[in-house]
Amino acid sequence: MITMNTSIQQFFIIGINYRKTDAAIRGLFAVNQDQYAAILENAAQQNLNEVFVISTCNRTEIYGLANNAETLIDLLCEVTTGDKKTFTERCYIKQGMLAVEHFFSVAAGLDSQILGDYEIVGQMKIAVKFAKERKMIGAFTERLFNTVLQSSKAIKTETELSSGTVSVSFAAIQFLKEYVINIQNKKIVLLGTGKIGRNTCKNLVDYLGTTDITLINRSEDKAIELAKELNLRSVGMEVLNEEINLADVIIVATNSDLPVITKNILPQSKEQVLIDLSIPNNIDPVCKTISRITLVNVDDLSKINDITLQKRMAEIPKAKSIIAQHINEFCEWNNMRKHVPVLKAVKQKLINMQQCNLFLSLQTELQPAFAEVHAQKAVNVMATKMRHQNLPGCFYIEAINDYITSIAV
Secondary structure (H helix, E strand, O other), X not given: OOOOOOOHHHEEEEEEEOOOOOHHHHHHOOOOHHHHHHHHHHHHHOOXXXXXXXXXXXXXXXXXXXXXXXXXHHHHHOOOOOOHHHHHHHOEEEEOHHHHHHHHHHHHXXXXXXXXXXXXXXXXXXXXHHHHHOOOOOHHHHHHHHHHHHHHHHHHHHOOOOOOOOOHHHHHHHHHHHHOOOHHHOOEEEEOOOHHHHHHHHHHHHHHXXXXXXXXXXXXXXXXXXXXXXXXXXXXXXXXXXHHHHOOEEEEOOOOOXXXXXXXXXXXXXXXXXXXXXXXXXXXXXXXXXXXXXXXXXXXHHOOOOHHHHHHHOOHHHHHHHHHHHHHHHHHHHHHHOOHHHHHHHHHHHHHHHHOHHHHHHOOOOOHHHHHHHHHHHHHHHHHXXXXXXXXXXXXXXXXXXXXXHHHO
């Protein structure tokens, strides 16, 4: 088990992302909620007490305190459909400060498939909350994550790294705008009204001015709710095939382990544009072999060039400077953790010293609460000095003097 005085060197990240894997490979290692719970349960059985998982359409990563990276790799490969050999050939392993820096970069959007994509922060919050509810977030990871959030927020407000509207869902809109003639007159079917589907739907209405959109979702209530909000049409899953036959554009943003759109349910003689926003692929890639079908997925959409991205590139140095400041703050906090037992002991010694003859000659007996306040002040001064210079013995003597002086006044 990793102790509270763990060094940063025991912090590991193992993962795969869009840089070395396509959507199909990433899909093999995508983690759903049940698999996430299994990973945390298995981690606890191996005496790991600080682990969490981030799994999005662009990456799957396990963050944790461990003795080696192999342990985290096994945790992932034991519950996903991909094999360990495939993962190790394509994965990245980061340890210590490299892992810390990677965590900050991911939260800032510097490591996103679309530079500055800020949606990852919300996904991180959900992932950490899930692990915390299962007692797998300790002092180290909680402080690190909170500092990462502070850094990400500062980058969001103090730079233009996330300026403009650029995301996978918006890239889908750009693709339709560029490649589909008279999109306003096309019939669109949107399958999946979760977060990505909802954002895409709003972008269709706001940026393309189209309202001939039919919403379909496994939980029909969600589709009905969004349809009412945007004055669109919704239908049940039972008529999916009929709607697909009528559609000019089909957008899929579902979260299924298997494709929900396959070659055999597409019409025989109709030209269609298919957009797959899901990981793993929820439109069978075989559909791309049909000459009348245009199929694009998240990897294709990420390649769309946009002037906004060029503006964001200029903000990278500012973002990195902010990250460096917050990493230094975290490292200072982590370095001080090893002094916590000493500082607690000093505080208790100072409180206990009021019973000695020297103290009794200086004043009447101090109330316990009053003694603790003065002891804490002395310890705080001692802690501040220890951050800059490691002279605990000298600082202990100074703390005694500060304590005596403060209560003798």
